Amino acid sequence: MEGTARxxxxxxxxxxxxxxxxxxxxxxxIKADEAAGTAPFHLDLWFYFTLQNWVLDFGRPxxxxxxxxxxxxxxxxxxxxxxxxxxxxxxxMYFSGCFTPTEAESSLPGAALLLVVPSGLYYWYLVTEGQxxxxxxxxxxxxxxLVLHQKRKRLFLDSNGLFLFYSFALxxxxxAMWVTWLWNDPVLRKKxxxxxxxxxxxxxxxxxxxxxx
Numbered sequence: 001m002e003g004t005a006r007x008x009x010x011x012x013x014x015x016x017x018x019x020x021x022x023x024x025x026x027x028x029x030i031k032a033d034e035a036a037g038t039a040p041f042h043l044d045l046w047f048y049f050t051l052q053n054w055v056l057d058f059g060r061p062x063x064x065x066x067x068x069x070x071x072x073x074x075x076x077x078x079x080x081x082x083x084x085x086x087x088x089x090x091x092x093m094y095f096s097g098c099f100t101p102t103e104a105e106s107s108l109p110g111a112a113l114l115l116v117v118p119s120g121l122y123y124w125y126l127v128t129e130g131q132x133x134x135x136x137x138x139x140x141x142x143x144x145x146l147v148l149h150q151k152r153k154r155l156f157l158d159s160n161g162l163f164l165f166y167s168f169a170l171x172x173x174x175x176a177m178w179v180t181w182l183w184n185d186p187v188l189r190k191k192x193x194x195x196x197x198x199x200x201x202x203x204x205x206x207x208x209x210x211x212x213x
């Protein structure tokens with residue numbers, strides 16, 4: 001009886017070892033990668049995203065020649081709501097997933113630093129020319145509040161989150177410098193009489209640069 005019991009237990013024990021080895025082989029490396037891996041900076045994503053922003057936004061005025069009135073209405077009124085609100089919402093949703101529990105991963109590589117300037121400059125143009133300062137500042141403060149909230153949980157921005165946050169911070173600085181520079185301009189003050197004074201670059205060019213030629 002004892003020998004039979006041993007023979008019955010032996011196959012089960014032998015069978016448990018391959019199963020355990022399979023589970024260890026399947027899940028063990030994943031946990032090790034999660035513990036030791038770092039979130040890579042998505043250079044290709046941010047480079048092409050910045051490039052297409054510049055190309056599409058500056059190529060749009062060229063496409064507006066032959067159908068101006070219809071496209072002007074779409075661009076100035078309907079287009080702002082249809083494009084900018086989902087655009088910043090998607091950016092914020094992406095930003096909310098750019099956190100890591102490892103503080104060592106919260107740094108920017110050199111390639112990201114080079115892209116911060118053109119990225120921030122584009123968002124400055126977007127905010128000023130598109131007259132969406134309220135939407136931008138609301139998104140930026142929401143990002144800042146999320147960073148402070150996640151910091152309490154010991155979660156830090158990864159390289160992609162830092163890139164987006166620094167781009168927005170640079171944009172805010174550029175907008176502040178732009179408004180300060182044109183604060184006492186009488187012509188633009190008359191053109192933008194509202195409480196929020198953010199002149200459009202194209203209006204500045206039309207009134208002060210092209211008029212001199």
